[in-house]
């Protein structure tokens with residue numbers, strides 16, 4: 303079945319990597335099918351949402367059978383471009399940047415940090431997690447055709463760095479700094495602010511306590 307990617311809502315698209323990772327694990331364990339309840343418990347997304355998400359790409363689980371793992375995986379692989387590696391640059395090899403470089407991203411999906419940049423000469427020329435650290439002055443010369451960048455610089459450097467990245471051809475930025483950056487409309491920025499996430503979690507904990515899970519079918 304040919305599914306138009308543009309028809310998948312953004313909220314659904316954001317959950318695809320999560321589903322993909324879990325299904326990949328199931329597949330390597332030799333499991334052929336999975337129920338929405340099993341999936342729900344593993345990825346912590348309620349099963350009604352999972353059923354709605356899956357209905358967008360024509361995976362209609364059968365009652366008492368569940369979903370075909372192989373079918374879902376091949377769909378996700380195509381949709382998430384798992385057959386093609388996306389090369390990523392990381393800017394700012396400090397505490398957070400070092401942790402990301404040491405984390406093996408390729409284990410479950412095909413994004414790979416290819417190159418890293420830092421302003422600190424003592425880091426330049428070293429390898430962190432198998433990735434060479436270049437000086438940020440050489441960014442334009444060395445970034446090549448990388449289109450995705452992870453920003454882990456101090457917040458004061460974020461806007462200037464984003465502008466240079468865009469100028470160098472980057473069209474997607476994962477921004478871990480607390481700074482809100484302004485970019486042209488063709489550039490996608492995803493902002494990950496741990497302090498805000500934590501605050502939101504505490505707020506939900508206080509104001510929307512979870513009820514005991516209701517058993518389904």
Ligand SMILES: NC(=O)c1ccc[n+]([C@@H]2O[C@H](COP(=O)([O-])OP(=O)(O)OC[C@H]3O[C@@H](n4cnc5c(N)ncnc54)[C@H](O)[C@@H]3O)[C@@H](O)[C@H]2O)c1
Pocket residue numbers: 393394395396397398399419420421422438453454455456457459463478479480496497
């Ligand atoms: N450490 C955390 O847990 C954490 C969590 C959430 C968000 N953040 C945010 O992530 C960012 C990085 O945090 P950190 O703790 O890794 O900081 P850090 O000070 O350890 O690292 C920042 C790195 O960026 C480099 N740098 C500075 N200016 C630069 C520039 N113009 N170009 C390239 N590199 C430059 C520094 O040399 C340093 O290696 C900060 O904006 C911070 O607020 C950190």
